[in-house]
Amino acid sequence: NDLGVAFLKHLLADQKAIWTSPAHLRWADGSWLFPLAAATGGFFATDRAVPPALSTDQAKLNRYVKVSDYGLYSMIGVGGGLYIWGKLSHDDHQRETGILAGEAAINSLAVNTVFKYAFGRARPNQDGGLGDFFQHGTSFASDHSVIAWSIASVFAHEYPGPLTQIAAYGLATTISATRVLGKQHFASDVVGGG
Numbered sequence: 714n715d716l717g718v719a720f721l722k723h724l725l726a727d728q729k730a731i732w733t734s735p736a737h738l739r740w741a742d743g744s745w746l747f748p749l750a751a752a753t754g755g756f757f758a759t760d761r762a763v764p765p766a767l768s769t770d771q772a773k774l775n776r777y778v779k780v781s782d783y784g785l786y787s788m789i790g791v792g793g794g795l796y797i798w799g800k801l802s803h804d805d806h807q808r809e810t811g812i813l814a815g816e817a818a819i820n821s822l823a824v825n826t827v828f829k830y831a832f833g834r835a836r837p838n839q840d841g842g843l844g845d846f847f848q849h850g851t852s853f854a855s856d857h858s859v860i861a862w863s864i865a866s867v868f869a870h871e872y873p874g875p876l877t878q879i880a881a882y883g884l885a886t887t888i889s890a891t892r893v894l895g896k897q898h899f900a901s902d903v904v905g906g907g
Contacts, residue, residue, distance in 0.1 A: 724819060854905040
């Protein structure tokens, strides 16, 4: 795995696998699919009640947004840094981890962009916070959440120690939660993205 033509070929193969994956679902996939669908549905049912309960202090909301932004930038930076450091130090595992993190981020963002514009959900700070779908919004699902959880899963898989998993998934959770606390997304947007 390296950048260049091979990287682009992997992206195309990944996209084909992602978009055809529903045809490959089995009953055994229900063990994770049904609980995820139920949790997301539960959050859909309670989404409208959350934004009014959150802070209205604009400075605080801006801090939450900055935390989510900087958290995501740091995850992307670690992925890029692993690639560069692995290249310089001739550590194929670090280099490969950086490439896989980039592939995961690009693939998940590509899929999410299609769904985001297809669903057109209004954000909590639009249209009275109703979160209605097909309103030309871009709330469902959260790009920050999609990218953060994609990169976190690569880090946790490639370096499966408990500290790496806690750090990667902890940061992804923080990024997702601060998108809700900053009133940029509903809880179902970040759960669906995750």
